[in-house]
Amino acid sequence: MKAFDYLRPSSIAEAVAAAGRPGAAYLAAGTNLVDLMKGGVTRPDTLVDITRLPGLDRIERRANGTTRIGALVRNATLAHDPVIARRYPALAEALLSGASGQLRNAATTAGNVLQRTRCAYFTDTASACNKRDPGTGCDAQGGVTRAHAVLGWSQHCIATHPSDFCVPLAALDAVVEIEGPAGPRSVPLDAFHRLPGDHPERETVLEPGDLVVAVTLPAEAETFAGHSRYLKVRERTSYAFAVVSAAVGLRLDGDRIAEGRIALGSVALKPWRAREAEHLLAGAAPTPEIFARAAEAALADAKPSGDNAYKIELARRIVVRALTLAVAGTPDRVPALPASPFATPSAGVSAHA
Amino acid sequence: MSFPITLTVNGTARSIVLEDARVTLLDLLRERLDLTGAKKGCDRGQCGACTILIDGVRVNSCLALAVSHDGAAITTIEGLAQNEALHPVQAAFLEHDGFQCGFCTPGQILSAVGLIQEGQTGGDPERVREGMSGNLCRCGAYAGITQAVLMAHAQMTGPDVLPGRQIAEDAA
Numbered sequence: 155m156k157a158f159d160y161l162r163p164s165s166i167a168e169a170v171a172a173a174g175r176p177g178a179a180y181l182a183a184g185t186n187l188v189d190l191m192k193g194g195v196t197r198p199d200t201l202v203d204i205t206r207l208p209g210l211d212r213i214e215r216r217a218n219g220t221t222r223i224g225a226l227v228r229n230a231t232l233a234h235d236p237v238i239a240r241r242y243p244a245l246a247e248a249l250l251s252g253a254s255g256q257l258r259n260a261a262t263t264a265g266n267v268l269q270r271t272r273c274a275y276f277t278d279t280a281s282a283c284n285k286r287d288p289g290t291g292c293d294a295q296g297g298v299t300r301a302h303a304v305l306g307w308s309q310h311c312i313a314t315h316p317s318d319f320c321v322p323l324a325a326l327d328a329v330v331e332i333e334g335p336a337g338p339r340s341v342p343l344d345a346f347h348r349l350p351g352d353h354p355e356r357e358t359v360l361e362p363g364d365l366v367v368a369v370t371l372p373a374e375a376e377t378f379a380g381h382s383r384y385l386k387v388r389e390r391t392s393y394a395f396a397v398v399s400a401a402v403g404l405r406l407d408g409d410r411i412a413e414g415r416i417a418l419g420s421v422a423l424k425p426w427r428a429r430e431a432e433h434l435l436a437g438a439a440p441t442p443e444i445f446a447r448a449a450e451a452a453l454a455d456a457k458p459s460g461d462n463a464y465k466i467e468l469a470r471r472i473v474v475r476a477l478t479l480a481v482a483g484t485p486d487r488v489p490a491l492p493a494s495p496f497a498t499p500s501a502g503v504s505a506h507a
Numbered sequence: 508m509s510f511p512i513t514l515t516v517n518g519t520a521r522s523i524v525l526e527d528a529r530v531t532l533l534d535l536l537r538e539r540l541d542l543t544g545a546k547k548g549c550d551r552g553q554c555g556a557c558t559i560l561i562d563g564v565r566v567n568s569c570l571a572l573a574v575s576h577d578g579a580a581i582t583t584i585e586g587l588a589q590n591e592a593l594h595p596v597q598a599a600f601l602e603h604d605g606f607q608c609g610f611c612t613p614g615q616i617l618s619a620v621g622l623i624q625e626g627q628t629g630g631d632p633e634r635v636r637e638g639m640s641g642n643l644c645r646c647g648a649y650a651g652i653t654q655a656v657l658m659a660h661a662q663m664t665g666p667d668v669l670p671g672r673q674i675a676e677d678a679a
Contacts, residue, residue, distance in 0.1 A: 157528075184575070188531070188571075203575050234625075234627065254641020256552075256621075257552060259564045490631055
């Protein structure tokens with residue numbers, strides 16, 4: 155690991171000023187950053203430790219029905235918070251399906267949103283990677299590509315975004331709150347991460363010094379609580395990144411779907427909101443046929459970036475499965491194996507209806 | 508540049524001057540404080556052998572920069588037993604053969620202590636296995652580990668309480 159200077163600012167303004175300098179990086183839990191620094195993938199000159207900044211570790215339920223999640227709220231704290239578990243069950247299930255107990259205890263809300271791709275060619279400093287070293291090429295292409303992107307990729311980068319948490323956040327229209335040199339601003343999570351295009355090194359809309367201070371869920375996000383699921387196919391059932399995942403939420407009106415939400419994970423360099431598919435669901439009866447059509451629409455633009463054509467059909471099927479389980483009702487409690495497509499939903503009436 | 512920090516390690520206050528901000532809690536415990544119970548397996552947050560409790564919560568000490576944890580209370584395997592009396596999780600690992608070579612064992616035990624305190628598993632073996640998935644055991648002692656955690660859980664918590672029930676009642 156390269157040597158670095160260490161700063162511990164006591165206010166957001168101080169932090170933003172310190173992190174605006176070239177070579178600076180914010181440190182929260184470090185579960186991703188320290189790992190990348192050990193591998194020489196990331197080589198900051200200065201770490202700006204934000205773990206002591208006041209006011210960033212709260213979950214706030216506001217009078218207007220929104221829920222504001224502070225940047226430093228730990229993944230485990232968030233997943234087990236009664237308000238989160240009851241009102242946004244897919245969010246809790248996604249969090250609990252990710253990483254390990256130890257990592258969830260440390261990893262933060264903002265750190266999860268900002269985590270880097272797990273593309274092996276990005277983390278292997280002997281490989282060419284346009285994201286790590288712009289303009290050097292992409293050794294992933296023509297390499298081992300089973301897990302790579304099938305949507306939104308470019309000739310310069312075929313990596314995926316690894317977060318589980320971001321998938322339901324995208325489906326629920328979450329908003330990222332940012333403090334920066336130019337003051338505060340808010341960006342929808344769906345517009346926060348960038349697709350690779352010609353500049354895969356630009357991963358988000360953040361500018362130097364910008365600090366994510368919170369993620370906020372709008373009031374209508376909880377209207378999907380009764381019929382929500384996050385499903386995740388992995389190569390082992392626990393402590394593994396998704397091959398493909400899907401977050402869905404349905405608001406039912408009698409025997410019709412008033413509104414449906416669908417987002418896919420690990421198919422692109424950002425959580426992938428499937429708005430065309432959602433339009434098909436609106437006003438329709440929740441039948442296998444409409445779910446199949448929605449799945450077709452969600453993957454209509456997909457194309458393999460290597461040996462990963464299977465992910466397209468897998469994604470369609472996981473969308474259908476997630477919608478089918480969501481209609482049956484959100485389980486009373488996150489299943490023992492969170493987000494597993496092999497776990498059966500618990501019997502009985504949903505506590506979320 | 509040097510960084511003075513204080514930690515409470517297994518109940519004892521320690522003042523340490525770090526000459527380099529790169530030091531992880533794992534390296535600090537092993538190289539500076541002679542507490543070699545926490546093991547360096549992968550050193551990348553993947554194996555769980557370095558698991559310790561920070562302020563009562565289980566984490567991977569290999570990814571925790573010491574300088575960022577100034578003021579924290581640390582518990583390692585060396586701090587679990589009370590004099591000659593083993594912690595219930597330690598005793599349960601002996602009772603159920605929850606190890607073979609022993610390299611992963613300190614991390615397994617600290618992870619189990621943390622898991623039981625988190626209170627999410629009840630007596631469900633599936634939830635215990637899922638909750639312990641961040642601790643790898645190359646000897647494959649998983650069956651004994653699960654039994655040991657269930658036994659210790661029963662001893663430490665008494666009658667089975669499912670936290671999910673409380674949430675359901677709140678919603679009603």
